[in-house]
Amino acid sequence: MTLTLQGVGYRYVGADQPSLLGIDLELHDGEVVGVVGASEAGKTTLCLVASGLAPRTVGGRIRGSILLDGENVDAWPMHRLSGRIGMGFQNPSTQLSQVAGTVFEEVAFGPMNFGLPRDDVVARTWQALHALRIDDLAERDPQRLSGGQQQLVAMAGLLALRPAHLVLDEPTAQLDPAGTRLVADAIAALAADGASILVAEQKTDLLAEVTARVVVLDNGRVALAGLAGEVLADPRLTQLGVSPPSAVRLRRAAEAAGIDPARLRG
Amino acid sequence: MARRERLTDSSLKRRGVPESVGHPGPSAYHRLNPLTKGTLATVTAIAAVVLGGLIGPALLVLVAVIAPATVAGVLVRLIRTALLLALPIAISAFLVNLFFFPDGVTVLVRLGPITATAEGLAFALEILARIVAISGAVTLFYLTTPPADLVVDLERRGVSPRIGFVANASVQTVPAMVERAVQITAAQRARGLDTEGSLWRRVRGIVPIVGPVILGSIAEVEERTMALEARGFTRPGRRTLLWSPPDSAFQSALRWGLLVALLALIVARMTGVWA
Amino acid sequence: MVELRAEGLVHIYRTGDVRALDAVDIVIEAGERVALIGQNGSGKTTLVRHLNGLLRPTEGRVLLDGTDAKSHTVAQLASRVGLVFQDPDRQIFAGSVRAEVEFGPRNLGRSGRALRSAVADALTATGLAGEEATNPYDLGQSRRKLLALASVLAMRTPVLVLDEPTTGQDARGIERVQGVVEAAAGEGRTVIAISHDMRFVAETFERVIVMRAGRIILDGSSAEAFAASSWEALRSTYLQPTLAAEVGDRLGLGSTPTDAALIESLRAG
Numbered sequence: 001m002t003l004t005l006q007g008v009g010y011r012y013v014g015a016d017q018p019s020l021l022g023i024d025l026e027l028h029d030g031e032v033v034g035v036v037g038a039s040e041a042g043k044t045t046l047c048l049v050a051s052g053l054a055p056r057t058v059g060g061r062i063r064g065s066i067l068l069d070g071e072n073v074d075a076w077p078m079h080r081l082s083g084r085i086g087m088g089f090q091n092p093s094t095q096l097s098q099v100a101g102t103v104f105e106e107v108a109f110g111p112m113n114f115g116l117p118r119d120d121v122v123a124r125t126w127q128a129l130h131a132l133r134i135d136d137l138a139e140r141d142p143q144r145l146s147g148g149q150q151q152l153v154a155m156a157g158l159l160a161l162r163p164a165h166l167v168l169d170e171p172t173a174q175l176d177p178a179g180t181r182l183v184a185d186a187i188a189a190l191a192a193d194g195a196s197i198l199v200a201e202q203k204t205d206l207l208a209e210v211t212a213r214v215v216v217l218d219n220g221r222v223a224l225a226g227l228a229g230e231v232l233a234d235p236r237l238t239q240l241g242v243s244p245p246s247a248v249r250l251r252r253a254a255e256a257a258g259i260d261p262a263r264l265r266g
Numbered sequence: 267m268a269r270r271e272r273l274t275d276s277s278l279k280r281r282g283v284p285e286s287v288g289h290p291g292p293s294a295y296h297r298l299n300p301l302t303k304g305t306l307a308t309v310t311a312i313a314a315v316v317l318g319g320l321i322g323p324a325l326l327v328l329v330a331v332i333a334p335a336t337v338a339g340v341l342v343r344l345i346r347t348a349l350l351l352a353l354p355i356a357i358s359a360f361l362v363n364l365f366f367f368p369d370g371v372t373v374l375v376r377l378g379p380i381t382a383t384a385e386g387l388a389f390a391l392e393i394l395a396r397i398v399a400i401s402g403a404v405t406l407f408y409l410t411t412p413p414a415d416l417v418v419d420l421e422r423r424g425v426s427p428r429i430g431f432v433a434n435a436s437v438q439t440v441p442a443m444v445e446r447a448v449q450i451t452a453a454q455r456a457r458g459l460d461t462e463g464s465l466w467r468r469v470r471g472i473v474p475i476v477g478p479v480i481l482g483s484i485a486e487v488e489e490r491t492m493a494l495e496a497r498g499f500t501r502p503g504r505r506t507l508l509w510s511p512p513d514s515a516f517q518s519a520l521r522w523g524l525l526v527a528l529l530a531l532i533v534a535r536m537t538g539v540w541a
Numbered sequence: 542m543v544e545l546r547a548e549g550l551v552h553i554y555r556t557g558d559v560r561a562l563d564a565v566d567i568v569i570e571a572g573e574r575v576a577l578i579g580q581n582g583s584g585k586t587t588l589v590r591h592l593n594g595l596l597r598p599t600e601g602r603v604l605l606d607g608t609d610a611k612s613h614t615v616a617q618l619a620s621r622v623g624l625v626f627q628d629p630d631r632q633i634f635a636g637s638v639r640a641e642v643e644f645g646p647r648n649l650g651r652s653g654r655a656l657r658s659a660v661a662d663a664l665t666a667t668g669l670a671g672e673e674a675t676n677p678y679d680l681g682q683s684r685r686k687l688l689a690l691a692s693v694l695a696m697r698t699p700v701l702v703l704d705e706p707t708t709g710q711d712a713r714g715i716e717r718v719q720g721v722v723e724a725a726a727g728e729g730r731t732v733i734a735i736s737h738d739m740r741f742v743a744e745t746f747e748r749v750i751v752m753r754a755g756r757i758i759l760d761g762s763s764a765e766a767f768a769a770s771s772w773e774a775l776r777s778t779y780l781q782p783t784l785a786a787e788v789g790d791r792l793g794l795g796s797t798p799t800d801a802a803l804i805e806s807l808r809a810g
Binding site: 039040146147173176177202241242246249250253259263264 | 803804
C-alpha cells in the first residue's frame, strides 16, 4: 500500500506561518525513508500529518491531499487511519497506556480497541513482540523498563495493528547509546522483514544504516530528496543545518586538507 | 505491510495469554468476582449503620469482615490498614460523644468543665462499632481486589472503557506530578531559588515550581492523548478483553440475596418491627 | 576560580541499598574542561548533584576551594556552581525570555547594569539576542534548551555543569553549545559536561572521566580515553569510540579522537 502526500501544506492552530508547504512524498511498501532537517524544519509536523493526527487530533489546517493506494483519506476518522498508519513518538514513556500491568497487555491494547476476536488479538500480540525480538519482555511491567525497551514496546504496540506504514518521530532522541542501538537494530530488523517506515531523525549515522531514501526538510519544504547514500553525502546538507554521517564528514575533512580519502581506508 | 505472514507459525499460535495476565487471586475469597466483593462491602457498611446497638455491628464485623479476611489470609494487614484508616475519625467521634452527649445524665468522670457520661459512653461505643464495621468492610474489598480487576469487570458488563481508563490514569497522574515537581524544584534551586530560607522566601518560590509542573503536565496529557488515538482508543464500539474475572450464577444470586436482605433490614427498622 | 574535590564520596539513595556512588575520589582544577561519560545509572548525575549541594554525601565529602560543601545551602552554592538540567521544560516558567534569564542572577543578588549585561551576554552567546520579549514556548525545543543554558550562563558562576547539553539539539545548536564551552573555558571557568555524544566529547573536552556502577573506571586526557586500550572500558558502559579514533587505530596512527586529529596525523605521517 502506497502512502502519498501531494502538495501537502499544514498550519497549526493560531500560527501565522504554515509549518509545511508543498510537500510531495511517496512511501511504498517495504521502504524505509528517512526525514532530516534542522530543528523546527518540520520533521515532527510531517510525521503528524502523514499519520493523520494532524489535523484530526491536533487541529490546524491542511492543504493538498493524502492518499492511501490512490484513495483520498481526508474524510477518514482517526480510528480508521490508526489501523493503517501507526505513529511512534520521541518520549518512550508517554506512549504507554498506563493501564497495562504487563508488556503483553500493553501491546495488545491496540487490537483490543479494535474489537478483534480474542484469538486474533493474542496471535497479533505475539507476532508483534516476535518481530521486535522482545518475546522475553512479555510478562514484564512496562513502566519499569529502560527507555530503549519502552520504545520497542511502543513500536510493538503499533505493529500489532498491522499498519501499512509506520511513522516514527525521532525515536532515539531521548535515549542513551544502548537504547539507540536497540531501536536502530529493531528498525533494521523490521526493514529486513519488508516493513514500510518513515523515520525522522537527527542522527544521520543511524539513517545511513537503515534507510533507502532520505528527504531533507528546510523551513517546511522539501529541500533535497533521493537515495540515502547520495543525499547524506550532499554538500548542501551542512548549510541546511544537518550534520552528515561520520564517514562523510571524515572524508570531507580529508579532502579539505588535501589528503586522498582512499588513505582513510588503509 | 509486505511482511512474511507468520500466522501459520504454529509455535506462535500455541502460545496463549501469558500467565501473569489476569492472574487469579491467591485465595477463594480473592477469586470471587469484584462485584460480589463490592456488594458485600457495601451491604455490610450500610447494614452496620442501620443496625442499632453493639451486638449487630459486632456480629457483622465477625461474619462479613473477619471471617472472609481469615479465608483470604489478609487478617493482619486488614487490622493494621483499617485501624489506620479509621483511627482519626474513631478517636474524635468517640471523645465527642463521650463528653458531649446531649442526653447524658449518669456522670462517670469529671474533667474540669467537661463531663463523661454513661449514656455518652454507650452511644460512643455504638458509633465506634459502626466505624469499625465500615472501615473493615471497605478495607477488605480494597485488599482483595486489584483496581484493574474491577475496571475490567465493569467493562465486561457494559461500562465504557473510558471511565475505567480515566480513573486509572487519574491515580497514576499524582505520582507523576510529584516526581515532576521534585525535578523542577531541583532545577530552580540550582538557579539560586531559596527553599531553605524564611517562610516568605519559600512561599515566593512556589511560582517557578508550579508553573512548569502544570504546563508540563498539560503537555504530557496532549502527548498521551495523541499516542492513545494513534492506537484506536477513540474507536466507537466494544473492545475485546483478554480476560475478565470469572462470575457464576451462584454469586449473582448471592449478590441479589444480600441486597434483598439489606432492603428487608431497612424496612424492618423503619417500620419499627425490629427496634 | 574554584577547585572542586570529592573525597571518598559515597551516595546511597534513601529508596534502596544501591551505592549510586561508591567511594569516588576526584579533583578538578579551576578552568578544566571535563566530560563525564557512562551509561544511565553509572552515577554521573548523582555525582554532579553533589557539586551544588542538591545531594549530600552519605559518606565522604565534597570540597569547593577547600571548604566543605556541607556548610552551605544549595542557594549559596548556586553562586559558585551553575547546573543546567537536561530537560528545559522542567525549569522554564517565565513568560518571556528575558524574565527567564534574569531569574538566576536575580536570586544571586544582581541588579541594575550588572544584571542587564549578564543577561545580554548570555543571550548573545546562545544566539537568542533579539528574543528578549518572546514567550519561551514560542521557541522551538532546540532553542528552549539553549535558553535553559543562557539562564545559567547569566549567573556567571566559576563552575558550569551541563547535563546532556546536546541531546535534542540540531547541528547548529551543538555548535552553539561548543562555542559556549570554549568561551567559558577561555574566561577561566571550569566546565563539566555529562554527555553520551562521543564526537561532542572528543571535540570539546580535554579530560574525559568514564563512570560505571558508581565508580570511575577511567580518568584521563581525551587522547587516552579514545585510545584503543580504552575501548574495552568504553564498550563495557555501552559507549563507542568515534569513527576518527577507530580509523586512526586501524591505520596505526595512535589515538586520534577527532577528525582533525586524524587528519593531522595523516598529514604528518
